[in-house]
Amino acid sequence: MLKNIFDGLSSQAARPKILVVDDQPxxxxxxxxxxxxxxxxxxxxxxIAALDLCKSQAPDLVILDVVMPDMTGYDVCRALKTDPLTRDIPIIFLTSLSEEQDEIFGFELGAVDFINKPISPIVVKSRVATHLRLKLQTDLLRAIGxxxxxxxxxxxxxxDETLDQQWRTCERDQxxxxxxxLDVDFFKTxxxxxxxxxGDQCLKTIAxxxxxxxxxxxxxxxxxxxxEFACILPTTDSVGALNRAVELLxxxxxxKIEHAMSEVAREITISAGVATLIPNRSNSLLDLVGCADKALYLAKNGGRNRVQVVDELLLPST
Incomplete structure (x- = not known):
């Protein structure tokens, strides 16, 4: 049943990935x-382990026990739904609680379903299949957009969305x-x-x-x-970003795309501006973009086909 669902969505898609969280192995x-x-x-x-896995592995769905000793399932759900990187992961609560108010509370936190213990394999399979189908179809439509x-x-x-998300994450983690x-040198010519x-084929190949x-x-x-292209590098300092920019150039x-009209080489080249910040209350996302733009301007004015770096040490004090 499940294989047919996933094969129908995309013949090249990776197998869906679920995370099961329960203090009872x-x-x-x-x-x-x-x-x-x-x-x-x-x-x-x-x-705690569930939150770490959600951030590092990005599962397509979480089956989450409600009653656990360190953090309740409700606490985990609340944490996942307030983090931009994990808020879209559907959560199915696994519980022995049977009160209607418990389910209402779970739905208010953002859960998509409840599965009652003891576990019925047929029920679990059917509900997980339904919510995975919806999640993967939503992901596909979102990816197109x-x-x-x-x-x-x-x-x-x-x-724009990713930069905002990563800014918030790096600000939280300091x-x-x-x-x-990055800008393609002398692309107009x-x-x-x-x-x-x-020109279009050139941009595709570069991308x-x-x-x-x-x-x-x-x-x-x-x-x-x-x-112009842009590269977002979370948890990367200015040295690491410079190395990556050089690799991209x-x-x-x-x-070896021929460019007979270039003034710096006989093939297509790019210029790159690199900026690094540790997000905090004294700076903003616009500061980061502004620094990268400034660095790119300096790279182009400095002769193109090169990398220029502006890091947090070069920002005006506030």
């Missing part, structure tokens, strides 16, 4: 036996957030000389090369606008 193993042939099953025996139609990578809307803004169809060089699931490359140079 016997319940976790029972649910694992139900789904192990069709789904990837993650397991946690505490609320957040994808640049020409290059196939993330669009400006997804960039970790550095780096941003790289490329379009004028080779034509707009070749795929940039995306290929982003390794961590939390990093993001997006089309920023026109011939080399990746584009290694494409």
């Amino acid at each position: 016997v319940n976790i193993h029972l649910i694992n036996e139900i789904f192990k042939q069709d789904l990837d099953v993650l397991m946690a025996t505490s609320g 957040l994808t640049d139609g020409m290059t196939g990578i993330a669009n400006r809307r997804r960039f 970790k550095p957030l780096s941003l790289i803004i 490329y379009n004028d000389h080779y034509g707009h169809l070749m 795929h090369a940039l995306e290929k060089n982003i390794r961590r699931p939390t990093d993001l490359v997006a089309r920023y606008g026109g011939e 080399n990746a584009v140079r290694n494409l």
Whole structure:
């Protein structure tokens, strides 16, 4: 049943992933036996471990016990729903509680369903299948709306949403957030000389090369606008961001796309501006973008085909 559902959504999609959270290992193993042939099953025996797994593994659905010793299921649900990185994960409560007010409270926190103990394999399978189908279909529609139609990578809307989410996360954890803004050198003259169809193909090829060089699931490359791209690097200091920017410049140079009208090379090159901040009350997301823009301006004025860095030490004091 489940395989047909998931195969119908996308022949290339990874197996759906669920997280089972229960302080009783016997319940976790029972649910694992139900789904192990069709789904990837993650397991946690505490609320704290569940929160960590949700952030690092991004499951498609969470089956969450209500009564646990360190954090109740309600506490875990509340934490997941207040974090932008995890708030869209559907949560099904697993409980022996039977009072209507308990279910109402769970739904108010953001749960999508309740499964009562003792566990019925048929009921669990049916309800999980229903909510996974809805989640994966929603993800597919959302992905279409957040994808640049020409290059196939993330669009400006997804960039804006992701940057806001990562800013909040890095502010909470007091970790550095780096941003790289990249611009294709002399792209107007490329379009004028080779034509707009070749220009579009050039941008597609560059986009795929940039995306290929982003390794961590939390990093993001997006089309920023026109011939500009942007790369978000959470928990990355200025040295790490500089190294990544150099890798991106080399990746584009290694494409060897002919550019006879360039004033810096005989092939397509890019310039990059890098900025790093540790988000706090004395700065803002606009400061980070402004610094990256300034760095890009300096890279272009300095001769293009290079990286310029502006980090938090160069920000005006407040």
